[in-house]
Amino acid sequence: MTTAPQLDHLDPLLDPLLDPLLDPVRDAIDVEATRKLTAEQLDAFGAELDAIRRRILDDLGEEDADYIRRVVRIQRGFEVAGRALFYLPPAWPLAVGALAVSKIIENMEIGHNVMHGQYDWMGDPGLNSRMYDWDNVCPGEQWKYSHNYIHHTFTNVLGKDRDIGYGILRMDEDQKWHPYYLGNPLYALLLMVFFEWGVAMHDLEVENLVAGKRRLEENKALHAGIMRKVRRQALKDYVLFPALTGPLFPLTLAGNATANLIRNVWAFNIIFCGHFPAGVATFTEEECEDESRGHWYYRQLLGSANITGSPLFHLMTGNLSHQIEHHLFPDLPARRYPQVAEEVREICQRYGLTYNTGPLGRQLASVARKICRMALPPRNG
Amino acid sequence: MSTTAPSPAPTPGLSWGTRVLRSRVLAALASPHGVDRYLELVNPMWAAEEVRARVVEVRRETPSVATVVLQPTSTWRGHRAGQYVQVGIDLPGSAKRLTRCFTVSSAASVPGEQITLTVRAHEDADGRQSVSKALGEVRPGTVLHLSQAQGAFTLDESPATPTNNHLLLLTGGSGITPAMSILRTLLRDGYDGRAGRKVTFLHYARSPEDQIYADELAAIAAADNDVTVHLRHGEQVFSELELRRLVPAYRDTDTWVCGPSGLTDLVTTAYAGSSRLRTELFKAPRAGAGSAGGDVAFTRSGAEGTNTGATLLEQAEALGLRPESGCRMGICFSCTSRKTEGTVRNVLTGATSSAPDEDIQICVSAPVGDCAVEL
Numbered sequence: 097m098t099t100a101p102q103l104d105h106l107d108p109l110l111d112p113l114l115d116p117l118l119d120p121v122r123d124a125i126d127v128e129a130t131r132k133l134t135a136e137q138l139d140a141f142g143a144e145l146d147a148i149r150r151r152i153l154d155d156l157g158e159e160d161a162d163y164i165r166r167v168v169r170i171q172r173g174f175e176v177a178g179r180a181l182f183y184l185p186p187a188w189p190l191a192v193g194a195l196a197v198s199k200i201i202e203n204m205e206i207g208h209n210v211m212h213g214q215y216d217w218m219g220d221p222g223l224n225s226r227m228y229d230w231d232n233v234c235p236g237e238q239w240k241y242s243h244n245y246i247h248h249t250f251t252n253v254l255g256k257d258r259d260i261g262y263g264i265l266r267m268d269e270d271q272k273w274h275p276y277y278l279g280n281p282l283y284a285l286l287l288m289v290f291f292e293w294g295v296a297m298h299d300l301e302v303e304n305l306v307a308g309k310r311r312l313e314e315n316k317a318l319h320a321g322i323m324r325k326v327r328r329q330a331l332k333d334y335v336l337f338p339a340l341t342g343p344l345f346p347l348t349l350a351g352n353a354t355a356n357l358i359r360n361v362w363a364f365n366i367i368f369c370g371h372f373p374a375g376v377a378t379f380t381e382e383e384c385e386d387e388s389r390g391h392w393y394y395r396q397l398l399g400s401a402n403i404t405g406s407p408l409f410h411l412m413t414g415n416l417s418h419q420i421e422h423h424l425f426p427d428l429p430a431r432r433y434p435q436v437a438e439e440v441r442e443i444c445q446r447y448g449l450t451y452n453t454g455p456l457g458r459q460l461a462s463v464a465r466k467i468c469r470m471a472l473p474p475r476n477g
Numbered sequence: 478m479s480t481t482a483p484s485p486a487p488t489p490g491l492s493w494g495t496r497v498l499r500s501r502v503l504a505a506l507a508s509p510h511g512v513d514r515y516l517e518l519v520n521p522m523w524a525a526e527e528v529r530a531r532v533v534e535v536r537r538e539t540p541s542v543a544t545v546v547l548q549p550t551s552t553w554r555g556h557r558a559g560q561y562v563q564v565g566i567d568l569p570g571s572a573k574r575l576t577r578c579f580t581v582s583s584a585a586s587v588p589g590e591q592i593t594l595t596v597r598a599h600e601d602a603d604g605r606q607s608v609s610k611a612l613g614e615v616r617p618g619t620v621l622h623l624s625q626a627q628g629a630f631t632l633d634e635s636p637a638t639p640t641n642n643h644l645l646l647l648t649g650g651s652g653i654t655p656a657m658s659i660l661r662t663l664l665r666d667g668y669d670g671r672a673g674r675k676v677t678f679l680h681y682a683r684s685p686e687d688q689i690y691a692d693e694l695a696a697i698a699a700a701d702n703d704v705t706v707h708l709r710h711g712e713q714v715f716s717e718l719e720l721r722r723l724v725p726a727y728r729d730t731d732t733w734v735c736g737p738s739g740l741t742d743l744v745t746t747a748y749a750g751s752s753r754l755r756t757e758l759f760k761a762p763r764a765g766a767g768s769a770g771g772d773v774a775f776t777r778s779g780a781e782g783t784n785t786g787a788t789l790l791e792q793a794e795a796l797g798l799r800p801e802s803g804c805r806m807g808i809c810f811s812c813t814s815r816k817t818e819g820t821v822r823n824v825l826t827g828a829t830s831s832a833p834d835e836d837i838q839i840c841v842s843a844p845v846g847d848c849a850v851e852l
Contacts, residue, residue: 157570157572158570158572161572162572168518172515176515212810216810216813218573218574219565219575226810229509231510244808245804246803248809325509328508331505331508332505336502389806426808427810
């Protein structure tokens with residue numbers, strides 16, 4: 097029971113705006129109906145996924161190494177081209193585009209995946225999760241803790257996975273409603289624009305500070321780490337590179353800021369499509385007590401959603417368009433996800449489990465609708 | 478020389494280019510990746526901080542031993558005779574870079590100078606590729622990844638201003654390499670025995686065919702330089718009696734001993750705690766015993782225990798350590814630690830691995846037999 101005030105009358109105002117974008121069939125999928133696997137079935141399901149994992153691990157080799165090194169070369173090429181094109185004022189949009197592409201690839205296909213340890217087996221310090229830091233104001237060291245450990249271990253467990261709404265948004269029915277959440281769409285918009293800053297602040301657990309569950313002193317070391325990284329990123333993008341272009345300083349500064357903004361918007365949208373479209377399940381801590389490996393896989397599957405698209409699109413999402421495969425096998429090189437997707441989907445079909453996927457437009461609309469719906473209190477409260 | 482004095486004194490010995498590459502401005506521009514991540518894409522021999530080396534030549538010393546001549550990048554700070562270097566090689570076929578320590582066998586080097594490594598090729602074992610074998614068969618032109626020179630098994634007095642101390646170099650097998658670097662440095666830097674300092678070079682090899690540097694040692698022995706060379710082959714193992722005969726006051730003689738533990742153990746006993754003895758041990762990688770048992774050592778904390786067969790994380794915690802860890806199921810890589818020796822089994826996949834100096838996830842790695850981890 098919730099005692100929140102009823103604001104049902106607002107909902108009909110939103111629905112007509114969003115409804116044309118939605119797929120009524122898929123939204124009608126009852127997640128609860130797919131939660132009917134017995135412990136034995138879960139074990140068998142887990143064994144099948146373990147087999148895929150082992151097969152890929154045994155097959156890792158030169159193709160994977162060549163791939164990631166080629167992506168790094170391409171990314172560095174865009175980066176250098178972007179920085180250089182700022183010297184030609186008419187090419188400003190090209191410069192911004194190249195730098196944005198560089199930052200997107202660096203953060204998503206390289207940074208995110210390398211820091212997951214996907215290429216640690218290569219023994220190359222330049223592609224090692226313990227050494228790598230990304231072109232982003234969030235220090236890699238802190239991100240690895242909240243992402244690799246907290247988010248990937250406790251995926252979509254309410255009260256544990258702080259990536260459900262990032263402590264700012266209400267993204268699930270089971271998060272208690274509060275009038276603060278009327279601003280849900282506005283907060284989401286702000287988070288999108290300032291996404292890298294949101295990611296950097298994530299570990300400070302500001303919402304827990306406000307709630308009195310965390311003391312300010314606990315943030316001291318984290319805060320120092322963030323400020324160090326922020327200073328370096330800002331010095332590079334907003335002082336040194338603009339200064340190197342002399343009289344074009346303001347143009348270069350604006351261009352770098354725009355490239356960072358484009359990366360923020362893109363990353364936010366891809367990542368929100370990974371866990372928040374309709375049909376993605378959340379779990380309670382009780383459900384996950386002493387959970388089996390099969391149940392962990394099952395939770396990763398039901399807690400994630402894919403986006404369909406071309407190989408270029410997959411590259412630009414860092415293969416997070418295969419969020420399901422990423423959550424099942426977070427430490428396998430991401431280029432392997434499209435290779436195993438069909439097989440994973442077939443396994444899910446056999447066990448009667450939802451495999452949530454769709455084109456970008458549809459997944460985004462579904463997320464947008466959820467952000468707006470969750471702004472309002474539950475209808476049957 | 479110009480008369481205008483530059484205000485901040487430039488670091489001596491560095492070229493203009495190197496100073497630019499190591500400047501704070503360039504580092505800030507290349508942040509967070511570092512200048513070298515960009516340079517290596519243009520030319521692997523360009524570096525600001527890291528050390529790499531191009532293979533110039535590979536010479537065969539014996540059927541199983543090769544000397545690899547390397548041209549390091551300008552970032553190489555040189556080495557003192559007797560030091561070693563970590564060498565990373567991308568193993569052909571597997572895309573894996575493995576790193577091992579090898580002694581620099583050439584005389585002491587200055588920054589940027591060519592060096593040599595002398596490597597005995599061990600066979601591939603337990604399904605893993607042998608680094609020493611790959612290095613012995615490396616093609617000229619290949620780029621290797623180096624550390625700066627490390628180690629304190631060095632000649633601590635200047636060869637240019639020798640004292641009249643007697644020096645004793647006592648080695649076995651491929652342990653000859655640091656002693657050879659010391660001897661070559663002495664001879665290169667003008668040591669000719671006229672200072673009244675004797676050098677005794679005593680080496681044990683399996684057979685005359687296995688004798689590394691045979692021709693060079695014969696030439697050194699024949700020259701008038703006050704260096705005496707004693708080579709022992711096959712059955713002639715180290716004995717205190719023989720050492721006493723060759724160097725009566727050996728316990729009061731500055732001695733460098735390097736070789737397999739069978740030799741260093743005997744020598745250490747003979748020296749009875751004398752501070753004149755300096756030891757460097759060459760360890761052969763240990764093969765797994767195939768079962769639990771053995772001992773587990775956490776080298777940084779000094780904690781040790783009997784191997785219970787549980788994961789290394791659990792065993793460390795049972796010994797009161799609190800290593801960094803996260804998911805405890807092998808996905809988050811928070812607990813990755815350096816295993817220095819021993820075999821571990823991945824409890825998820827069952828795969829075993831015996832490579833020394835390997836980064837492992839301790840939450841899913843259980844030791845098989847003895848194991849040492851830097852924790």
